[in-house]
Amino acid sequence: MPDTPVPPVILGDEPGSFPYGVLAERHPAIIRQVRDALPYGPDERRALDALLKNCTEGVIEPLPDGAHDRDRWRTWGLDTYTGRSWFEVPWLWSESYFYRQLLEATGYFAAGPWQGIDPFRPSKLAELAAPETDAELAALDGLAELAADEQAEALLHGSLWGNRADLGFRLSDPGGPAAGTTPALVADAGAALWSLLPPDGTGTLCLVADNAGRELVPDLLLVARLLEEGRVERAVLHIKPYPYYVSDATTADVLDAVRRLTEAPGAAAGYGRRVRDALTDGRIRLRAHPFACAPLGYAEMPAELYREFGAADLTVFKGDLNYRRLVGDRRWPPTTPFAEVTAYFPGPVAALRTLKSDVVTGLDAATRDALDADEGQRWRTSGRHAMIQVKG
Numbered sequence: 090m091p092d093t094p095v096p097p098v099i100l101g102d103e104p105g106s107f108p109y110g111v112l113a114e115r116h117p118a119i120i121r122q123v124r125d126a127l128p129y130g131p132d133e134r135r136a137l138d139a140l141l142k143n144c145t146e147g148v149i150e151p152l153p154d155g156a157h158d159r160d161r162w163r164t165w166g167l168d169t170y171t172g173r174s175w176f177e178v179p180w181l182w183s184e185s186y187f188y189r190q191l192l193e194a195t196g197y198f199a200a201g202p203w204q205g206i207d208p209f210r211p212s213k214l215a216e217l218a219a220p221e222t223d224a225e226l227a228a229l230d231g232l233a234e235l236a237a238d239e240q241a242e243a244l245l246h247g248s249l250w251g252n253r254a255d256l257g258f259r260l261s262d263p264g265g266p267a268a269g270t271t272p273a274l275v276a277d278a279g280a281a282l283w284s285l286l287p288p289d290g291t292g293t294l295c296l297v298a299d300n301a302g303r304e305l306v307p308d309l310l311l312v313a314r315l316l317e318e319g320r321v322e323r324a325v326l327h328i329k330p331y332p333y334y335v336s337d338a339t340t341a342d343v344l345d346a347v348r349r350l351t352e353a354p355g356a357a358a359g360y361g362r363r364v365r366d367a368l369t370d371g372r373i374r375l376r377a378h379p380f381a382c383a384p385l386g387y388a389e390m391p392a393e394l395y396r397e398f399g400a401a402d403l404t405v406f407k408g409d410l411n412y413r414r415l416v417g418d419r420r421w422p423p424t425t426p427f428a429e430v431t432a433y434f435p436g437p438v439a440a441l442r443t444l445k446s447d448v449v450t451g452l453d454a455a456t457r458d459a460l461d462a463d464e465g466q467r468w469r470t471s472g473r474h475a476m477i478q479v480k481g
């Protein structure tokens with residue numbers, strides 16, 4: 090049992106709060122973006138307009154009869170929340186169901202012309218094609234001159250800060266450097282993370298990926314490097330079975346990222362080829378479990394995932410949403426030990442995340458006080474701070 094009293098789950102019902110803003114403003118903005126991005130026909134447009142009205146003014150509606158995942162959503166709480174306001178149910182649940190309903194509106198799951206078409210793909214591709222991505226890939230050319238440990242460290246930080254590249258987040262936050270005197274990295278268990286990998290290089294790393302594009306590319310670079318260096322023997326990349334939270338990575342996004350690498354000039358192409366080879370020979374395995382899009386925390390993960398994570402030498406959770414699901418979507422006192430809230434996890438686990446929601450654990454009191462003094466509560470959601478945390 091945790092020593093810290095467990096706070097209630099976060100809801101989106103408080104006007105002016107961050108979660109309320111996501112439901113009231115960001116979700117409508119996402120629907121408009123999707124409407125503009127692809128030439129959906131009248132039926133899809135009508136359904137998107139209906140969802141726009143429903144998600145701000147209406148109540149949660151059931152999935153249609155015959156939806157392939159209706160029973161799954163019922164076990165995830167759909168019957169309990171049907172008929173309730175989107176704002177009054179757990180925020181994580183509300184957000185996840187919003188993306189499920191958005192895909193319903195675009196015809197993603199139904200047999201028909203829009204089946205399997207990712208409504209977010211245009212923005213994901215634009216990000217991959219952006220000059221910023223070229224610059225990040227060009228930086229790999231200089232990496233080989235560094236010592237092995239420095240290379241690994243640089244790639245770990247690339248993967249960490251890649252989490253700022255979140256397309257949904259950018260709809261409402263233009264970004265900028267960290268303010269005040271507190272460091273950008275507010276918890277750094279990087280050294281402890283490396284020490285969890287077996288020294289003989291026989292380990293299995295699970296990486297629970299977050300966003301596609303400029304986050305997934307550095308994630309793949311990191312994995313490629315660890316394999317090449319013999320720090321791990323194999324890696325399992327957990328991705329999403331369908332588009333989610335705008336930019337979350339699916340199999341198609343992995344393929345786009347690998348192509349982006351292999352077609353790049355310089356050292357990047359070599360990394361791309363190594364990722365491709367490792368996918369082909371099974372040293373990198375893709376895993377797209379339905380629970381990756383569940384509206385629940387990992388404390389409620391199904392038995393097969395529990396076993397898989399338990400068998401890994403290290404599982405790395407990327408990003409803010411995975412963090413919320415790992416520690417529980419609650420307003421923990423920020424000094425709550427990370428090891429305490431992840432004690433249920435069946436093996437060594439690390440979180441690499443920029444701070445984009447109210448959920449935070451594992452800060453020391455001095456850092457929390459400095460952040461509060463510099464920024465009020467804004468540091469929790471601005472994405473300008475990051476953390477590396479581990480439980481061995």
Ligand SMILES: O=P(O)(O)OC[C@H]1O[C@](O)(CO)[C@@H](O)[C@@H]1O
Pocket residue numbers: 111115184252255257258299300334407408409410411413443445446
């Ligand atoms: O891409 P990330 O790092 O998981 O962040 C997604 C984030 O989007 C939000 O849910 C808001 O939509 C954040 O609070 C959140 O956790």
